Amino acid sequence: MTLTLSQDRRSFGGSTQFYQHFSQCCQAPMRFSLYLPPQAAQYRVPILYWLSGLTCTEENFISKAGAQRFAAEYGLLLVAPDTSPRNLGLAGEDDRWDFGSGASFYVDATESPWAKHYQMYSYITEELPALIAENFPVDATRQSIFGHSMGGHGALVCALRHPSRYQSVSAFAPIAAPMSCPWGETAFRGYLGENRQTWLGYDASELVKTSAWEGPILIDQGEADSFLGEGQLLPERFEAACQQAGVDLRLRRQPGYDHSYYFIASFMEDHLRHHAEALDCF
Amino acid sequence: MTLTLSQDRRSFGGSTQFYQHFSQCCQAPMRFSLYLPPQAAQYRVPILYWLSGLTCTEENFISKAGAQRFAAEYGLLLVAPDTSPRNLGLAGEDDRWDFGSGASFYVDATESPWAKHYQMYSYITEELPALIAENFPVDATRQSIFGHSMGGHGALVCALRHPSRYQSVSAFAPIAAPMSCPWGETAFRGYLGENRQTWLGYDASELVKTSAWEGPILIDQGEADSFLGEGQLLPERFEAACQQAGVDLRLRRQPGYDHSYYFIASFMEDHLRHHAEALDCF
Numbered sequence: 001m002t003l004t005l006s007q008d009r010r011s012f013g014g015s016t017q018f019y020q021h022f023s024q025c026c027q028a029p030m031r032f033s034l035y036l037p038p039q040a041a042q043y044r045v046p047i048l049y050w051l052s053g054l055t056c057t058e059e060n061f062i063s064k065a066g067a068q069r070f071a072a073e074y075g076l077l078l079v080a081p082d083t084s085p086r087n088l089g090l091a092g093e094d095d096r097w098d099f100g101s102g103a104s105f106y107v108d109a110t111e112s113p114w115a116k117h118y119q120m121y122s123y124i125t126e127e128l129p130a131l132i133a134e135n136f137p138v139d140a141t142r143q144s145i146f147g148h149s150m151g152g153h154g155a156l157v158c159a160l161r162h163p164s165r166y167q168s169v170s171a172f173a174p175i176a177a178p179m180s181c182p183w184g185e186t187a188f189r190g191y192l193g194e195n196r197q198t199w200l201g202y203d204a205s206e207l208v209k210t211s212a213w214e215g216p217i218l219i220d221q222g223e224a225d226s227f228l229g230e231g232q233l234l235p236e237r238f239e240a241a242c243q244q245a246g247v248d249l250r251l252r253r254q255p256g257y258d259h260s261y262y263f264i265a266s267f268m269e270d271h272l273r274h275h276a277e278a279l280d281c282f
Numbered sequence: 283m284t285l286t287l288s289q290d291r292r293s294f295g296g297s298t299q300f301y302q303h304f305s306q307c308c309q310a311p312m313r314f315s316l317y318l319p320p321q322a323a324q325y326r327v328p329i330l331y332w333l334s335g336l337t338c339t340e341e342n343f344i345s346k347a348g349a350q351r352f353a354a355e356y357g358l359l360l361v362a363p364d365t366s367p368r369n370l371g372l373a374g375e376d377d378r379w380d381f382g383s384g385a386s387f388y389v390d391a392t393e394s395p396w397a398k399h400y401q402m403y404s405y406i407t408e409e410l411p412a413l414i415a416e417n418f419p420v421d422a423t424r425q426s427i428f429g430h431s432m433g434g435h436g437a438l439v440c441a442l443r444h445p446s447r448y449q450s451v452s453a454f455a456p457i458a459a460p461m462s463c464p465w466g467e468t469a470f471r472g473y474l475g476e477n478r479q480t481w482l483g484y485d486a487s488e489l490v491k492t493s494a495w496e497g498p499i500l501i502d503q504g505e506a507d508s509f510l511g512e513g514q515l516l517p518e519r520f521e522a523a524c525q526q527a528g529v530d531l532r533l534r535r536q537p538g539y540d541h542s543y544y545f546i547a548s549f550m551e552d553h554l555r556h557h558a559e560a561l562d563c564f
Contacts, residue, residue: 010506010538012548063543066348069551224292254292261345262291262298269351 012072013038028085033062039075046142046279051151064261070272106154109191156204160211168278170218176238177205222257294354295320310367315344321357328424328561333433346543352554388436391473438486442493450560452500458520459487504539
């Protein structure tokens with residue numbers, strides 16, 4: 001697979017880089033940003049994936065979250081993929097900000113016309129890790145995942161479905177029960193069809209009931225997040241499901257914080273430390 | 283003067299805020315972003331002004347530089363104004379990215395049609411500080427200034443012209459000798475006219491020769507900065523002038539770093555500490 005480097009910017013002693021490549025899963029060009037920490041010049045480093053929220057590209061996290069500072073401290077390679085394939089010419093692709101481009105919900109779509117290109121679950125869990133292992137000085141046996149909003153949903157789903165593949169998971173304001181919120185229902189109906197049984201495999205509050213996930217799950221949720229009030233995030237459902245399943249959820253409700261990257265940046269250090277501990281970076 | 287708050291986002295225990303107001307100096311609406319550290323709830327905090335570079339608005343620094351983390355630690359109020367008045371309908375206002383909108387060069391223009399609105403030097407050194415003192419819990423006797431590129435030029439000029447008003451100054455990749463580079467010549471000719479004598483008051487490499495500035499000046503300059511190679515920044519001229527004047531310049535050439543906010547964020551901690559020390563934040 002050919003990777004094309006489009007930007008390489010020295011940061012915190014390492015490099016913030018932007019790549020594009022042709023995705024076999026998605027049958028489309030895909031983009032991701034990456035932070036190569038200084039330690040990668042010395043030894044194979046563990047990998048931390050970030051999944052972004054609705055409308056975001058591969059740039060939002062890497063330019064605004066302030067994660068490089070801590071990735072450089074702990075020796076973590078960061079990878080932040082775009083949130084969907086783009087510019088495919090599909091009917092309805094750009095009609096809504098919460099469906100289609102920038103809104104893949106990290107599922108493998110089964111419905112036309114999305115199925116051919118929107119294979120983001122396989123892209124995130126299979127193709128992208130293989131690509132990273134092949135092209136960068138990483139220890140592919142040590143990887144973790146986190147994300148924000150739609151990407152928090154994606155991170156939880158990936159970890160709960162693959163408890164042995166990810167050493168840790170965390171999320172900022174995740175869409176924690178997508179089958180039960182308007183964003184998730186729209187997305188799942190469009191990408192997966194009407195049969196709600198098929199949705200269960202992409203709902204963290206359902207998956208946690210049967211997952212073998214053992215480690216702690218860290219979630220930060222701003223209490224002034226307008227999407228919380230609108231019932232799009234539903235952390236209380238995930239909390240109840242974790243309690244029922246005996247999963248160690250560390251759900252921190254942060255007074256006054258909203259849904260933005262100002263909120264995310266404020267707690268980035270805690271999340272990076274959470275992952276660095278699980279990935280044996282100390 | 284009436285300030286209108288357009289965004290208020292909790293960050294690092296304080297608040298990142300966006301304001302607009304009608305500027306008397308500029309006879310136009312102006313915008314700025316601000317970070318109110320948690321300490322401002324307890325006591326009057328010192329102020330650190332940031333001046334941005336060409337094309338930037340009040341948002342670039344506050345969303346990308348990662349400064350809030352350290353402002354929260356040291357108890358500094360950050361203020362980052364827009365780089366010019368905008369949408370005035372002046373002939374040529376939006377023709378070039380390095381002149382007019384987003385490119386004030388922080389001078390008080392004397393030439394038509396700019397003179398009526400482009401009074402950014404007075405805005406930054408007089409009107410904005412008065413506005414901040416009037417509206418926020420600050421110790422207006424303690425203020426410092428820094429900036430990037432065109433804003434690094436602006437910060438140096440403000441400090442060198444007002445050595446008693448600013449406790450410290452620093453810059454990232456400043457336009458350090460604007461009379462001698464294409465960007466500066468275009469701007470000064472357009473805003474100040476053809477008489478180069480009048481330009482001297484806005485050129486840091488000239489001002490430092492006669493300024494009473496005593497404190498150390500911290501400058502970071504990326505060695506892979508393409509504008510360095512193009513002769514737009516000329517730190518060596520400022521370095522020679524400082525040496526001649528006996529001014530303590532700490533010019534750090536950073537190998538591999540470019541002109542972007544990835545570079546700026548990498549050294550933000552050092553700059554905030556530089557200012558926090560001068561402002562007695564410890």
